[in-house]
Amino acid sequence: MRKVFALTMAALMTTTIFAGCAGAKSAAPSETGKPATEEAKEESKPAESKKGVTLTFGSHQSGLPTTGIVQSLAKEFEAETGNKIDFQISPDAQWRDLIKVKLNSGEAPDIFCVDADPLSLNSRISPADNVLPVTNEEFVQRMDPNVLPSISYNKEVYGITFPGKKMYYYIYNKDIFKELNLTVPTNYEEFKKVCQTIKDAGITPIYEATQNGWHQVLPLFESGPMYAKKHEGLYDKMNKNEANLDDIPELLTIIKQLKEFADLGYYGDNFLSNTFENAKAAFANKEAAMVMAETGWAFEVIADFPEMKLEQMGIFVMPWGDNQIVGVNPASNAYFINKKSENADVALEFFKFLARPENLQKRLDGQPGILDVCWPEVPSRYPADFKTYIDGLEKGTVMQAAVSYVDSQWMEVGKDLEDMYVGAITPEQLVKIIADRRDEQALLQKDPAWAK
């Protein structure tokens, strides 16, 4: 009798525990394929806008202007609608992995910012599964059509983006160049001589921000137009799997040059600990003479260090591998709405708010680091000096925006470069690693060009 009672109790206890588990699963997919809670929410959605909602907004450091203009606009949105935005900012070096893990585990924020380009969007965030499409929204029609491919997948537009096209240059301190009788270098040998002279004067020639993970990678792929010019149809061949990164001798040359610069001390002693956020101070305080950045960065320096004047700053094309063509990248970071969010409708309201003409202007005015936005209705503000120089340059599309499986491994290449700088791998090994990684990603995604 005791035995029967004990067995019954044991069975009951187990059942109770599992009944609890079942209760917790109320959000499991229903017959329609949608989580039951989502369906219920859709049904019970009030006609008027929601109030008192707190939206989570996940981003990497570079995804939000350091001036806090997006946060200011969010405050205005809160005052107007009663809905709050909670910004969750992660380090650049971790965000790409983090957002993927969050999306894959169903824990992504309501709105998230990621770097978007036409070739990597799917591998980065699987928009069809994770993102609310905004194709039919009015604001999409007002964005520059050139940026739409970066935020679209399978003919659906998924996000909203603001920065204009990106072009990276070396921004240099004209005062230092003048004091040392230096002229702007146009090839690698000249570049080396300039750096040696600056180093001899006790100044770090180049501020390299390795900690962020992305900055050191720029010379490799922003020089893409030069590779494409030297090897006809290169981008196309690479996308058809008829050529890979290890077929580009100039890429290896540039990587070797980067290593040589590190070994010669042109990046300074502690460049592996440098962050891009500290570049402005180093540049304004004349601790470093050159920084690889977009032209708008000069204005960020002025905003933070008003003693610096625009006349003290100049730009020149990165002369790695004797390159003289500037790479243009139509892609930039963009904001997306988590499809599975309970408050996707409020997030969309926020997008519409940001896209209002007056708020677009506020955004441009509040972010000295960008000189234009990808909204033709807002006029750009390139200074005449820079404009004249840029207009006279030959231009081409950067490799990461035109060749598949390049941008998706950007941060990993940043780590590979660190490996090379500390002597763990050679430049030749590095090229092989990144070429193999392209193949690996293509095979993983069952790219038809790799199936042959």
Add this chain to the structure above:
Amino acid sequence: MNVKKTYPWYFALGAIIIYFILCFLPGVVGLFYSLTDWNAYSKEVNYIGFKNYLDIFKGNSQYGTFIWNTLTFTLVTTILKTVVGLGMALLLTNKLIKLSSFHRMVVFSPQVMSYLVVGLVFKSLLHPSTGFVNNFLAGVGLEFMKRNWLTDLHLAFNTVMTVDTWKGAGYIMVIMIAALQSISPTYYEAAGIDGASYWHKFRYITFPLLKPIIINATILNVTYGLRVFDMVYALTNGGPGNATGVINTAVYKEFSRGNYAMGTTLSSVLFIFVLAILYFIIKAMENKEVDA
């Protein structure tokens, strides 16, 4: 068979079923997925045999470094935490030390801090140009000892292990203190009468009676060491380059790449390592247990 036992075996049934479903089954399912090409880009899951395992162990893959780093981390931090924890416990149970409870609290306090906070704080302290450590060394005339603590290929991993020991030794100390306090003082009195020195008392009384606790602490340290992730991630993110990467940072990387099968394979390798190592430790514990 013990006929006087109070409870029948099936009272443990609920726990066994829960353990089986929530702990054991996922491990086995993970082993199954490691034999497939499961990834984020395709709904299909195909059986591919041991390809993922071969990729991990073949010639020049980075995974070898990650496995080596994990084992090194486990071995070094286990030894360091045990030695430091035991040393601190001996010191702070000594009656000559004043305010011992306060000192114990101070040594234990890093344990209650989150790994992320510790990682970020130390990242700042160890910054080569603006960090406290290098500036302090320069300030006291030890300029020659300044180092790139987190970015020097030969130092970074040692730094990570040191910080982890700093954080974890307090916990081991608390366990050791509890064990030390449970040893009857009569042993020491008797040994003292026989003229035993401090070292002899430690060697022939304290250490043998602490053995079961040391083995338990070792199990805790080994299982933590093999599964380490947060400390490495917060301090170096596996850098410089991939020099301080461990199995779990690689698992994280593979999941973020969408290569779930490889992430699962690495987890399975870890699972097997943990099981194998624990088996030997528990065997050792069974053989060498000493009754206090």
